[in-house]
Amino acid sequence: MQEKDGWRLSVAPMMDWTDRHCRYFHRLLSRRARLYTEMVTTGALLHGDVPRHLDFDETEHPLALQLGGSEPADLARCAQLAQQWGYDEVNLNCGCPSERVQRGSFGACLMAEPALVADCVKAMADAVDLPVTVKHRIGIDKVESYAFVRDFVGTVAEAGCGVFIVHARNAWLKGLSPKENREVPPLRYELVDRLKRDFPQLVIVLNGGITQDEVVQEQLRVVDGVMIGREAYHHPWWLARWDTQFYGEEAEPLTRGDVEEKMVAYMEREQARRGTGWHSIARHMMGLYNGVPGARRWRQVWSDHRVKGETPREVMRRAREGFAVADALS
Numbered sequence: 001m002q003e004k005d006g007w008r009l010s011v012a013p014m015m016d017w018t019d020r021h022c023r024y025f026h027r028l029l030s031r032r033a034r035l036y037t038e039m040v041t042t043g044a045l046l047h048g049d050v051p052r053h054l055d056f057d058e059t060e061h062p063l064a065l066q067l068g069g070s071e072p073a074d075l076a077r078c079a080q081l082a083q084q085w086g087y088d089e090v091n092l093n094c095g096c097p098s099e100r101v102q103r104g105s106f107g108a109c110l111m112a113e114p115a116l117v118a119d120c121v122k123a124m125a126d127a128v129d130l131p132v133t134v135k136h137r138i139g140i141d142k143v144e145s146y147a148f149v150r151d152f153v154g155t156v157a158e159a160g161c162g163v164f165i166v167h168a169r170n171a172w173l174k175g176l177s178p179k180e181n182r183e184v185p186p187l188r189y190e191l192v193d194r195l196k197r198d199f200p201q202l203v204i205v206l207n208g209g210i211t212q213d214e215v216v217q218e219q220l221r222v223v224d225g226v227m228i229g230r231e232a233y234h235h236p237w238w239l240a241r242w243d244t245q246f247y248g249e250e251a252e253p254l255t256r257g258d259v260e261e262k263m264v265a266y267m268e269r270e271q272a273r274r275g276t277g278w279h280s281i282a283r284h285m286m287g288l289y290n291g292v293p294g295a296r297r298w299r300q301v302w303s304d305h306r307v308k309g310e311t312p313r314e315v316m317r318r319a320r321e322g323f324a325v326a327d328a329l330s
Contacts, residue, residue: 006062007163007205007225009216009242010034011232013066013091013135018233022284023060024266026232028259029239032247034062039093041106042069045078054085064089066135068096070106070116072123079124079132089163090124092117094136097171097181108171111140114152118159125160133163135207138191139170146191153195153202163203165227166192182230193222211235213245220246234287256288260316267312278312279305294323 011018011026013036023035040053045067056063065082067090069075079090094117096107110117117134124132134156138149153164169185176184187209196204205225210216216226232239237256243249263285267278282302289295301307301319310318 004203004224007034007165007203007227008032008220009246010165010205010225010227011036011239012207012227012229013037013039013064013093014229014233015039017284019284020056020060021266021270021281022233023063024057025259025263025284026236026239027057027059028262029236029254030242032243032249033239034064034089035060036064036066036091039066039068039096040078042067042071042074042078045081046074050081054081054087056085062088064091064133066091066093068093068101068106070110070120072119075120076123076127079128079130083128083130087130089131089133090128091133091135091165092120092124094134095167095171096178097137097173097176098178102173108137108140109173111136111148111152111171114155117152118156121156121161122159131163132161133165134161135165135167137167137169137171138188141170141172141174144170144188146194149191150195150198153199157199157202162201163205164195164199165205165207165225166195168192168206168208189219193219196223213241216246233284235290236285236287237290256292260285260288264312264316271312277308278315279303279308282312282315292323298323 010033015038018036018038026033026035044053065087067075067078069078075092082090093107094110098107101107102109121132121134136152168187168189168191171181172185189206192204192206203224205227206219206223207227207229210226210228211231219226240254244251263281267281270276270281271278286299286303289298298319302315307315307318
């Protein structure tokens with residue numbers, strides 16, 4: 001049985017967003033939340049630059065690698081790479097509805113083939129000691145029967161998957177963009193709650209549309225965990241409350257200014273070690289001061305292409321000049 005508390009709060013895998021720089025930033029805000037990589041395809045790992053896809057900072061633990069693929073042998077090899085690189089979990093993407101992903105025969109379209117997903121899970125579970133988990137939707141297209149997702153979970157669980165992260169919307173494989181697929185199909189939390197009742201031995205994590213503490217608390221009374229997506233990216237300061245509110249830890253003094261300064265130090269290290277431009281890191285912290293007077297100008301300074309030649313410390317100094325109140329850095 002999986003340790004259920006390990007999935008209590010997590011930040012969703014998001015393409016073009018949750019790269020290692022974003023995850024480092026989020027880890028500064030919460031010590032306990034589980035973090036996920038962007039989806040990495042098996043082809044990218046087996047035929048591409050493995051260090052570029054798998055490298056991470058040790059502070060990012062607990063950390064999961066999300067894989068995209070549908071060939072059991074390839075997924076098993078990639079799971080072994082994840083274990084070798086020190087990841088804490090391997091997650092199979094069965095929820096992405098994009099047409100590009102569908103052309104690769106993985107993502108949400110895999111929900112129509114639960115036996116294949118079971119074979120994929122078994123191959124990975126046999127190859128590694130890590131938890132093998134699945135992220136999926138509650139249905140595909142206009143199929144809204146609870147029996148569909150119940151049978152999918154039951155079949156895949158028998159193959160050795162003990163953790164299911166459920167985006168509580170259908171995935172429409174035709175007619176909607178990925179963005180529309182995150183907004184148009186209605187949220188149906190009750191189906192995820194029902195999965196937990198029907199499979200009490202499994203870890204069931206709810207994902208989709210959650211933006212408030214009250215909803216997190218309400219759902220944690222029913223399911224084992226809650227995964228936050230876009231809200232964690234656009235309003236990252238929310239994460240700074242998670243360890244206290246949802247894990248019962250004592251609050252540690254932390255200010256937005258502290259986090260910004262730590263990110264600047266990280267930018268300097270990345271520049272020295274890898275030649276990474278600071279602007280590719282800074283883009284992930286644009287929501288840090290949301291709600292603080294002067295935040296708009298702060299974002300404008302950090303995102304101004306004309307200051308790319310300056311050091312991140314100098315850019316931080318410029319950005320902070322725009323705050324309208326003395327305690328803006330708190």
